[in-house]
Amino acid sequence: MMKSETDKGGLAKHNRAARVEEITNVLEGLITAFILAFVFRSFIMEAFRIPTGSMADTLMGAHFRMCCSQCGYKYDRGYMLDRRGSETDTIPSGNVRLLQSRCPSCGYESPDNRTAAVSNGDRILVLKCIYQFFEPKRWDVVVFKNPMKPRINYIKRLIGKPGETVEIVDGDVYIDGEIARKPARVQEELWMPVYENDYQPARPIERSFNNHRWEQPFNTTGSAWINDKTEPALFNLDSSPEQINTMFYDTSAGNGFRTMYAYNDTRRYGDLPLCSDLMVRFYAEAESAGGSVGISLGKYETTYKACVEFDGRVSISRVFGGEEEELTSRTIEPLSVGEPTFVRFENVDHKLVLRAGSEELSYDLGRLAGDAGERRTDIEPRVEIFGSGKLSVWHVSIFRDIHYTEARYANGGRGGRAAEGNPFSLEEDQFFVLGDNSPNSEDGRWWDDEGIGNNGIRYRKGIVPRDYLIGKAVFVYWPSGFRFNFGKVTSRFAFIPNVGRMRFICGGSDD
Numbered sequence: 001m002m003k004s005e006t007d008k009g010g011l012a013k014h015n016r017a018a019r020v021e022e023i024t025n026v027l028e029g030l031i032t033a034f035i036l037a038f039v040f041r042s043f044i045m046e047a048f049r050i051p052t053g054s055m056a057d058t059l060m061g062a063h064f065r066m067c068c069s070q071c072g073y074k075y076d077r078g079y080m081l082d083r084r085g086s087e088t089d090t091i092p093s094g095n096v097r098l099l100q101s102r103c104p105s106c107g108y109e110s111p112d113n114r115t116a117a118v119s120n121g122d123r124i125l126v127l128k129c130i131y132q133f134f135e136p137k138r139w140d141v142v143v144f145k146n147p148m149k150p151r152i153n154y155i156k157r158l159i160g161k162p163g164e165t166v167e168i169v170d171g172d173v174y175i176d177g178e179i180a181r182k183p184a185r186v187q188e189e190l191w192m193p194v195y196e197n198d199y200q201p202a203r204p205i206e207r208s209f210n211n212h213r214w215e216q217p218f219n220t221t222g223s224a225w226i227n228d229k230t231e232p233a234l235f236n237l238d239s240s241p242e243q244i245n246t247m248f249y250d251t252s253a254g255n256g257f258r259t260m261y262a263y264n265d266t267r268r269y270g271d272l273p274l275c276s277d278l279m280v281r282f283y284a285e286a287e288s289a290g291g292s293v294g295i296s297l298g299k300y301e302t303t304y305k306a307c308v309e310f311d312g313r314v315s316i317s318r319v320f321g322g323e324e325e326e327l328t329s330r331t332i333e334p335l336s337v338g339e340p341t342f343v344r345f346e347n348v349d350h351k352l353v354l355r356a357g358s359e360e361l362s363y364d365l366g367r368l369a370g371d372a373g374e375r376r377t378d379i380e381p382r383v384e385i386f387g388s389g390k391l392s393v394w395h396v397s398i399f400r401d402i403h404y405t406e407a408r409y410a411n412g413g414r415g416g417r418a419a420e421g422n423p424f425s426l427e428e429d430q431f432f433v434l435g436d437n438s439p440n441s442e443d444g445r446w447w448d449d450e451g452i453g454n455n456g457i458r459y460r461k462g463i464v465p466r467d468y469l470i471g472k473a474v475f476v477y478w479p480s481g482f483r484f485n486f487g488k489v490t491s492r493f494a495f496i497p498n499v500g501r502m503r504f505i506c507g508g509s510d511d
Helices: 002-044 184-190
Strands: 045-049 063-067 074-078 095-097 115-117 123-127 141-145 153-160 165-169 172-175 192-196 234-238 245-249 278-299 302-309 313-320 323-331 340-348 351-356 359-364 382-400 430-434 469-478
Touching: 045 469, 063 115, 141 430, 153 165, 302 340, 302 351, 302 382, 313 351, 313 359, 323 359
Parallel strands: none
Antiparallel strands: 045 123, 063 074, 095 115, 123 469, 141 153, 141 469, 153 430, 165 172, 192 382, 234 382, 245 382, 278 302, 278 340, 278 382, 302 313, 313 323, 340 351, 351 359
């Protein structure tokens, strides 16, 4: 009996010791996990939320998800914390009044008497250790401490590096006097819509499309091009292979080429500068063996033409002063009759690129400011589509490049730092940054105060010092999600992930 009680006591002590050891192991694991998470967050990767729209449309701050009630085009409209009287990064949980917005495709101006839920800004992952081992690259999206208020983090695109001279000329970035071309992946992120023909209004007679009724902006008058109302997204041509027919994009009917952001306030649209770096794309289908299809883009006093002939010859030419000069050409596989071919032509950063199917033809205009001709801000860009023979064209879209504005709020006020005629030279360990939403971004152009450092150190106005760089933005892991709706009940928080907008953030290149 005594032995049995002793055995039970020993077993109980053993069980208590085992439980203590298990709890200790769990605590050790939790502490280790906490330390690793802390180290990971502090030195490797950290999550941030975008509070404002200075990097739209690349990264969204608090915003409304819009769908044009006329044409169905989806876009985002900034919540505009400053106009709402809200504190930074604070948004309401319920529906609020929408500000007036303007569709970036059909130009429909939505009234501001509706309400909608506000979506949170994008949540991103920032790689914090990368700049300890690698030099920052131009066009990286970087997170850094605001030099004037170091406790606040900012996010912008890195434009200028130590030892370089930065100048903004007609919306393009010049480094040491030569244009800085954007890497292909970055460029694809930065194209902005001017018009997409697949999205056409349901009620075009309303007088709210750029203050007039809507009409097809591609004008076919005087040509054999036909845009049948029964198939409004399709353009047909039936002519002889030798007869060139041209239709042009009429800005008096559709959106113009000013640097409008659907994300921003629409009231200053008329003050914005023109953007002449454009891209046009569509699908073309040859219905006969002979003929051609092409795109013309006008910049300043020069017109650049890209032509795809059905027999396989592709070319790029320049028209100036009434004289046409072929710049480059080559031969590809002939277009197959009855099969669609993707055609795209762009004039961006002083480089012309024609794509026909999987083939590409390019021409470098040069990197100096005058290589694209005399700058003329009074001449509106021009877009034309031309062709001959029998063919169809559809999925027609026009896009413009990002255009870095030189004046405050882009309304003709004082020029900012690094504006044309006021180049900005960077010294050792100094960087220059700009926001993708250039007309609505507080960045290196406008910082009027010196940066604040430790021990009384002051940093030069307009720069980000190297030791204020936090890291590189690499991934949008949680775009603004969706609220759960059940009958008349709507969840307060948008906890359903928007998987389709999760994406990598394209960074830079020194090319």
